[in-house]
Amino acid sequence: MEQPINWYPGHMAKARRMLEDNLRLIDVVCELVDARAPEASRNPDFDALFQNKTRVLLMNKSDLADPATNKRWIAYYKQKGVEAAEIVSTGANARAQTVRLIERASAEQVKKLEEKGVKKTVRVLVAGIPNVGKSTLINRVAGEKRAQTGDKPGVTKGKQWVKITPHLELLDSPGLLWPKLGDDTLAEHLAFLGSINDEILDLETLAGRLLQTLRILAPDALFARYKKLTADTPDGALLEAVARSRGFIVKGGEIDAERAARIVLDEYRAGKIAKVSLEQPPKEEDHAEAQ
Numbered sequence: 001m002e003q004p005i006n007w008y009p010g011h012m013a014k015a016r017r018m019l020e021d022n023l024r025l026i027d028v029v030c031e032l033v034d035a036r037a038p039e040a041s042r043n044p045d046f047d048a049l050f051q052n053k054t055r056v057l058l059m060n061k062s063d064l065a066d067p068a069t070n071k072r073w074i075a076y077y078k079q080k081g082v083e084a085a086e087i088v089s090t091g092a093n094a095r096a097q098t099v100r101l102i103e104r105a106s107a108e109q110v111k112k113l114e115e116k117g118v119k120k121t122v123r124v125l126v127a128g129i130p131n132v133g134k135s136t137l138i139n140r141v142a143g144e145k146r147a148q149t150g151d152k153p154g155v156t157k158g159k160q161w162v163k164i165t166p167h168l169e170l171l172d173s174p175g176l177l178w179p180k181l182g183d184d185t186l187a188e189h190l191a192f193l194g195s196i197n198d199e200i201l202d203l204e205t206l207a208g209r210l211l212q213t214l215r216i217l218a219p220d221a222l223f224a225r226y227k228k229l230t231a232d233t234p235d236g237a238l239l240e241a242v243a244r245s246r247g248f249i250v251k252g253g254e255i256d257a258e259r260a261a262r263i264v265l266d267e268y269r270a271g272k273i274a275k276v277s278l279e280q281p282p283k284e285e286d287h288a289e290a291q
């Protein structure tokens with residue numbers, strides 16, 4: 001896939017500075033990744049940036065990924081010493097589950113201070129690349145309390161701590177990081193997920209590549225969704241098959257490839273084609289089962 005050259009937006013640099021400025025105030029970092037592509041959506045700077053923080057890796061949008069693959073990823077991360085869990089930010093349990101994970105992750109830290117007579121307030125940052133569900137999760141966890149807390153000194157102007165429990169506070173703005181674009185396959189996964197702006201990539205090429213990928217990963221679901229697309233459709237004619245399946249034909253009998261491309265990307269991103277995980281944990285770790 002051709003690499004977008006200058007997509008990196010200025011607000012990312014600003015967000016990065018915000019993050020570095022506030023870092024010393026933060027005890028726990030909730031790293032959000034997209035469960036369908038946890039590696040591509042994991043920022044390479046996390047490890048260095050958050051090396052002294054308690055971290056929880058939240059595999060969000062797990063409702064759109066393959067459930068068995070989610071479990072294998074969690075087992076894989078556990079083996080590497082990373083506390084990971086699958087969540088659904090848009091779901092009913094998001095708040096309770098996230099609070100439980102944070103409390104568990106910070107329990108030791110809190111206990112140590114308690115022994116010294118200090119009642120620790122744990123401060124939490126939700127961080128991740130664009131589109132992984134940070135704002136959705138913050139809104140769920142902070143709820144209606146968001147608007148009620150005031151600014152506190154030492155925090156970048158406009159940023160607020162929201163009290164979640166008596167001893168848990170959440171920063172109401174996400175730590176925004178840019179994705180890693182060094183590897184073509186990972187960059188393509190991010191483009192499939194919509195984390196890289198569509199305008200900077202050729203939509204029809206992207207949708208064609210997604211169809212090729214889905215035909216390998218979830219052929220039956222793909223054929224069921226787009227009836228004129230089959231195992232025999234040449235790679236170069238996949239988008240056309242989608243257009244014909246949906247009757248996207250314009251004047252003169254030409255197919256509307258752009259409309260077909262948008263439909264494919266929209267439907268995949270919304271989980272309407274299948275629960276497809278684009279990435280699998282490395283094979284060596286396969287024997288480890290999630291508990």
Ligand SMILES: Nc1nc2c(ncn2[C@@H]2O[C@H](COP(=O)(O)OP(=O)(O)O)[C@@H](O)[C@H]2O)c(=O)[nH]1
Pocket residue numbers: 060061062063064087088089090091128129130131132133134135136137174271
């Ligand atoms: N299906 C599903 N959609 C989600 C989930 N979390 C977020 N979304 C959707 O993903 C899109 C991006 O979410 P947003 O919170 O704006 O991402 P942010 O850029 O990281 O702040 C929105 O349309 C959300 O509704 C989830 O767990 N499952």
Ligand SMILES: [Mg+2]
Pocket residue numbers: 134135136174
């Ligand atoms: Mg957001």
